[in-house]
Each structure stands twice: as structure tokens, then as C-alpha cells.
Amino acid sequence: MNMKDEKKELWEEAIQINSADGNPPSEILKALINENIENNLTTEEIIERLKEYYEEK
Numbered sequence: 001m002n003m004k005d006e007k008k009e010l011w012e013e014a015i016q017i018n019s020a021d022g023n024p025p026s027e028i029l030k031a032l033i034n035e036n037i038e039n040n041l042t043t044e045e046i047i048e049r050l051k052e053y054y055e056e057k
Helices: 002-022 028-036 043-055
Strands: none
Touching: 002 028, 028 043
């Protein structure tokens, strides 16, 4: 399994765990996850962008 597939699988598992609690991922999180899977963003960058996004709201 390559790194991209591993990341995708791990993110899918994380989404399933959150969804089990009734917390589906937001559209912004889905977009950021895809950027991470494609190696365009690090996990740290996702965290920072989410903080910025929700501080604006």
C-alpha cells in the first residue's frame, strides 16, 4: 500500500469514528483532507486552517 492509500484509509477511519458520534465532517474538513491525501497540506496545516476558518465564524 502506498502512502496516499494509507492516508486515505486513516482519514476514512477517523471520519467513521466521528460520524458514529453523530459528527459528520464539514465540507471544509473534507476539502482539507483531500489536500492532505494529495500531499499538498500537512496535518499541522489542516489544524491551522481549521482554526482560522472557525475563528472567522
